[in-house]
Amino acid sequence: MAQSKELNLGQTGKDEYDASEKEDLEGVEGSKDVGSVFLGLRADLEGNNSSRVYIVSDMNPISSFLRSQFPGPCHRSNYWHFWAHECKIYPNCGTRINRLSVRVDSFDISPVCLFCKSDRNVSIWNTELLHIGGYLSRVAYETELANISRLYSAAMQTSSSALSGPDANLTTWLQSRCLHALKFFTFRPSTPSPEVSRIMQSAFFSASDLFSIFSSAGVKSASEVRIRSPEMDKFVKALATLPKEIQDGAPDVITLLQGRNMIRQITFEDIIAEMRGRCFEEEEMIECLKWRANLPRQAAFDAHFKDQFLGAGVFRIAGKKVDGKETAEEESIVPLARITTYVNPAGLVPLDGPFPSTTLPLQFSTSKGLAPTVFPELFGWFQFSINDWVAYLTSKPPAESPSDACSITNSPMFAEKVLLAIAKGWNNISKQNQEDIVQRLSPLTCIPTQLGLKTAGDAYFSAAHVFSDLPMVTFSSNIPGRLKGPIDNLFAMLGVRKHVDLQVVFNRMIKTGDWTIHQLVKYLAGVRDTLTTEEFERLKQTAAFSKEEETPPQSGTDTASTTPNGVPRKPRYKIGALYEPTDAMRKLKLPILDWGDNPKWRQNSDEGTRHRILCLTKCWHFDVF
Helix, strand or coil: CCCCCCCCCCCCCHHHHHHHHHHHHHCHHHCCCCCCCCCCCCCCCCCCCCCEEECCCCCCCCHHHHHHHCCCCEEEECCEEEECCCCCCCHHHHHHHCCCCEECCCCCCCHHHHCCCCCHHHHHHHHHHHHHHHHHHHHHHHHHHHHHHHHHHHHHCCCCCCCCCCCHHHHHHHHHHHHHHHHHCCCCCCCCCCHHHHHHHHHHHHCCCCCEEEECCEEEEHHHCEECCCCCCCCCCCCCECCHHHHHHCHHHHHHHHHCCCCEECCHHHHHHHHHHCCEEHHHHHHHHHHHHCCCCCHHHHHHHHHHHHHHCEEEECCCEECCEECCCCCEEEEHHHCCEECCCCCCCCCCCCCCCCECCHHHHHCCCCCHHHHHHHHCCEECCHHHHHHHHHCCCCCCCCCHHHCCCCCHHHHHHHHHHHHHCHHHCCHHHHHHHHHHHCCCCCEEECCEEECHHHCECCCCCCCCCCCEECCCCCCCHHHHHHHHHHHHHHCCECCCCHHHHHHHHHHHCCCCHHHHHHHHHHCHHHCCHHHHHHHHHCEEECECCCCCCCCCCCCCCECCCCCECCCCEEHHHCECCCHHHHHCCCCEECCCCCCCCCCCCHHHHHHHHCCCCECCCCCCC
């Protein structure tokens, strides 16, 4: 047995293989029926056709011809080319293998031959040759991957972004070269003895623990690469993963690598490292939360993983776009650890906010496939309630000052929006929360009136319409019918006045003389149900009403006086001292109420009826007659 053997391996590169395949299909000079002269020497990468073994002896008359075509006798299986100068690999075969070629499916390489019983050394020799073939194949594979790595690294130096990588066309070509190498060095079961491919495969993978493979980050050791996951592709960018084309194109090799723990699935630790390594875009973080929400629930794991997840995550809210280009305005960086609340799209808070920086952006709650109901359990976030919103808008001093357009004390339109949002769910808000809202809003100038924003104590319901210069609650648009009751209840609790204080009324009547008796009585009739007993009594005892046909003092006399508007003042009487302004009372020459002619007094009118109910005037009695 020879002490040394020359073992050669012939490898076909991606471009050469494609050209050879094209030649096989088209045949010599374009004839598809003839095919290439060497058709069959090149095995099918997909494993559909068998490769062949060529064994040549020095005594064979045609050895010189084969030697001129191939660098020695050949054992070729699935594109692995092993050349021996003498046909002494299997000496026990004798002259039975001393022929030009033997197909793999009929080549006798049984255990009796491989592990020769007659000579144990022959069996060991043959096995070692197969091991050397596997090692040499690994060297050829790693050499090809090293060439791919150099090309990728050179391209990365001219790339503008580490995440985007080099030119897409170049990346695709390098990726196809790696896929070709993986297929080229795929060991499929040999026949009739599977030991041949098993031994070579074992030697191929055991040659080194560092198995190079092309990934999304270039050529990496398989231990640094992860099996891609479709649901993670949208947010896992920095982690090296297998391209889909390689993972789907070479499943046999990938399965072997997984079985040998040389390549793994993406782990939770990988996700945490990805989150710590870079700032996510908003869309990426949404996909990350979707992935987290879809994981099976495990109480112990959830509690442990939550802190790591929230501590590692950071995402960017894009800035405002101007002319289609993003600007730095409104751009912000948000750590997940800062988030405490989320917006419920079906809640009371208007979806256009504004919201504090501790609230998860609305896009997360409205994204399809991400239910906000999982946020409390998985992340400890709670729904941003209407009370939280009022507290944020009224905080003094505000931690994050909103613009004037979103200020409840500066913008009447925004104040209306806030008040209507509160009124929408007022009946469903707990008493404690109602009191908290009232306590925050009552002292603020947040009630819209025709005179601008006023505090609740300085504003009046629309029923208090006697004085045109009083601030009455006024909305820029009609309030929906279903909200009129709740909004009135809200205003009442805030302290909006249902009637003008009587002292204000009397001051206006007596000092300015701006109002007529008809205006006063109409107002009092409208607010009768809101007047207290004390106010009724005070009304009866106040001399605020003038008498019909009373001659005013002449200007220039000692008693002459006028109102600030230049109207002569008239004597004032208690309402109980006057009678209804009817013709019957006038004929009796009784002191009657100075009602005026516009409008005329109607005894059966609503005002007249209410006057008597309020005891505003006397009726005719026999003793008076």
